[in-house]
Amino acid sequence: MKQVIVSAVLIFISVLQAQDTLMMKRTYWVKKANPRSPVIDGKANETVWQNVYSGNNFIQFEPQPGIKPSQKTDFKICYDEKNLYVLIKAYDAEPEKIISLVARRDEIDQSDAVGIILDTYFDRRTAFEFTVNVAGVKFDGIFSNDSRFEIDKSWDPVWEVATAIDDDGWVAEMKIPFNQLRFSAKEEQIWGLEVFRYIHRLQEFSVWQYMPKDASGFVSNFGYLKGLNIAVPRRIEILPYAVSQYHTYESESGNPFSTGHESKITGGMDGKIGLSGNITADFTINPDFGQVEADPSEVNLTAFETFFEEKRPFFIEGKNIFQFPLGIGDGDFARETLFYSRRIGRVPQHEPDLSDDEYFYSPAQTSILGAAKISGKTAHGWSLGILDAVTAQENGQIDSLGIRRKEVVEPFTNYFISRLQRDFKEGNTFVGGILTATNRNINQSYLNYINRSAYTAGFDFTHQWDEKTYFVDLKLAASHVRGHPDAIYEVQTASARYFQRPDANYLNLDPHRTSLSGHGGSFDIGKQGNGRFRYVLGGVWRSPGFELNDVGYLQRADQILQFTWIGYRMVNPAWIFRQFEFNANQWNGWNFGFEKLYTGGNINGGGQFKNYWGFYTGINREEDGLSIYFLRGGPAFLQEGGWNNWYQIYSDSRKPWQFRIRGNNFIGDDKISRFHRFSLNLFLKPSHRFNISLSPFFMFNKENLQYVDTIDKNGEDRYILAKLIQNTVGMELRVNYSLSPELSIQYYGQPFISAGSYNNYKRVTNPRASRYEDRFHLFSSAEIEADPENGMYLIDEDRNGDPDYAFEYPDFNFKQFRSNLVVRWEYRPGSILYLVWSQGLTVEDEFGDFSFQRDTKDLFKAQPSNIYLVKLNYWFSL
Secondary structure, three states, rough: OOOHHHHHHHHHHHHHHHHHEEEEOOEEEEEEEOOOOOOOOOOOOOOOHHOOOOOOOOEEOOOOOOOOOOOOOEEEEEEEOOOEEEEEEEEEEHHHOOOOOOOOOOOOOOOOEEEEEEEEEOOOOOOOEEEEEEEOEEEEEEHHHHHOEEEEEOOOOOOOOEEEEOOOOEEEEEEHHHHOOOOOOOOOOOEEEEEEEEEEEOOOEEEEEOOOOOOOOOOOOOOEEEEEEOOOOEEEEEEEEEEEEEEEEOOOOOOOOOOEEEEEEEEEEEEEEEEOEEEEEEEOHHHHHHHOOOOOOOOOOOOOOOOOOOOOOHHHHHHHHOOOOOHHHHHOOOOOEOHHHOOOOOOOOOOOOOOOEEEEOOOOOEEEEEEEEEEEOOOOOOOOOEEEEOOOOEEEEEEEEOEEEEEEEOOOEEEEEEEEEEEEEOEEEEEEEEEEEEEEEEEHHHHHOOOEEEEHHHHHHHEEEEEOOOEEEEEEEEEEEEEEEEHHHHHHOOOOOOOOOOOOOOOOOOOOOOOEEEEEEEEEEOOOOOOEEEEEEEEEEEOOOOOOOOOOEEOOOEEEEEEEEEEEEEOOOOOOOOEEEEEEEEEEEOOOOOOEEEEEEEEEEEEOOOOOOOOOOOOOOOOOOOOOOOOOOOEEEEEOOOEEEEEEOOOOOOOOOEEEEEEEEEEEEOOOOOOEEEEEEEEEEOOOOOOEEEEEEEEEEEEEEEEEEEEEEEEEEEEEEEEEEEEEEEEEEEEEEEEEOOEEEEEEEEEEEEEEEEEEEEEEEEOOOOOOOHHEEEOOOOOEEOOOOOOEEOOOOOOOOOOOOEEOOOOEEEEEEEEEEEEEEEEEEEEEEEEEEEEEEEEEOOOOOHHHHHHHHHHHHOEEEEEEEEEEEOOOOO
């Protein structure tokens, strides 16, 4: 018995020692290239590599954290005055099974890969990744906030790499110029370092510096790169471009602005200047985004603006520096932020009233005359971001019987954003702030409804402790807008706040105001890692006067949200799972009149099986709630609750064919309203150069109380509702063919059809009635009559034969097909030639019935709008 106890103690001690060994920070001592710098050819046969220390003994991160990988990996690093050189040898006992995929830059998910990540600021929060797959396709990105999930993939530094397969596996050889990195001037550099390898057929991820999968941080767990003794390089990069564009579309008889074709040649320039080793100035003059993919089609029946992702390269790169999100989770608050870059270069806001004999032309987008940003991090821990952009005064043209005049459709505008953060205690605490300013030069009285100026300010504080296991996070924000009383009236009555609500006695609609201020923020505290259980308790608020939409994004003000979340994560393989998680949430919401708006909760969970298939599902319960937005400025309306469930199932991503099924179902407590959405994603890889993604979807929406219109009847508002039956089908098709990592052809197409039919028209009678049927009155056949000649419904409330008011047919049938074909050739490092063909087909009808065969036929009979574009840029490094 005594021997058994001693043996058990020794085993326990050995386990602890093994764990301590795993968690020890490793150091790689880099040497100068000797006798000469290596040639980047993937052969790795130069003498210099024989004189360099080898890093090895990788450890699995996935799927079995902490154990020896199935295959051996070594790496070597050296440097000269201008470049860092990296050699990674990926041994493989079965080299014939190595998976290689030729694709466009940053698209390497479906193949074996190796990479290096460098924390050059050594702030334990920010890092630069350089990865390559077997075919030589590059992936690069910037990690922020010490999170492996927050990565800016748009960053495209200019660096060299070569790969080769041999009898022992494969080799990657990299050359990373120091002028593409950011670091402080020091006598000896110390950087964070991680080197990793991914084996696709095993979905095995191994790392040089081990970190637990449940660790709270990412960059803070890196090992060290020491021995660098380099000077800060000069960094000046210039990227001029030229664009030739030809546009064809359906001409309109009698419209002098719609001739059926347009052409133009433009040019501009992007650039970077290193102000110091870790501070960079980026600028752009007359930027062109002609090669950017179009936004997806949609039919928006809500009162709120749709959020669209930024796709323009100048604003995507480095966006993490300027981010100040106020939202939490993935609900209504999730996308709200003080800086929404889509405001810069927006669609012109003004549309003039025209007479019958007038035609109008307006630019599709506001021209960006120039923009510049300064970003980086000082040696003392200050993260800095300053962005300034100037957009042109855009003029539309009005033609009246051949006589033309100009009318301003968007004023000259300056946008300014500044972001500052300071790290303390090795990245465990940081404090920051943001300031934004929008100023417009408005000289026309008909533009008085647009804000003349808008300012926001934000403060954020985060503290983490116990190895970043626990955290507390606080964000505060304030807004102030100024303008003519017409503009501030527009802000007060906008869908985000609706000050005109007749039952909102805590609000004051003032048509004489020339400014409006508000505040918002969030607070949360919880456990974020280092264990299977995690939890968060927090709250979010937006005061009624809070406004961000001049250069930010805000859907709903006048709300207070409380939430709780608890989650369980199993990150190591066990039973039938490779990994598994389960979550539970609850929430409550109020307005600033302290009226309860909503109460709900959900449970969700899912995982990946050991055969690499996986699933995720959840169920959500929302109780009856008071909506202050439903009647679009009318009184609050008591809406029925309901049940919502969602699910997804996906297949083994290692295979040349994959699929993912998603679904979402909502059943309302009124027993009538329901929503169903089903989508299927198919991914096919016929060869290592060619892949296809096909994503059809179908949506059915049946809403018993859909808002239609607000009508004035002798000084009293009538809020009209109806039952809506909406059918939507669509598909996203992506085809990618890559002749080499530098030359690719990509096609994107999205056919989209949505039809909505309205019936059972009602008017609101008692919007807060506890009994559902008492909240509205259903019009009888004696009260409502269709007027098809004018496309109107006539309402005779008192049934005296004389209509009291009318509203338009709301039925719709919307069909659209957007497609994009892009040939991209990086003919030299950093220099790219684009050949682009974009086509748009759009048909809108006023009938609401849905017929897939008829609607598809009508769509493809429509006259297309085609854009043919050639764009050439050339990268200089001085």
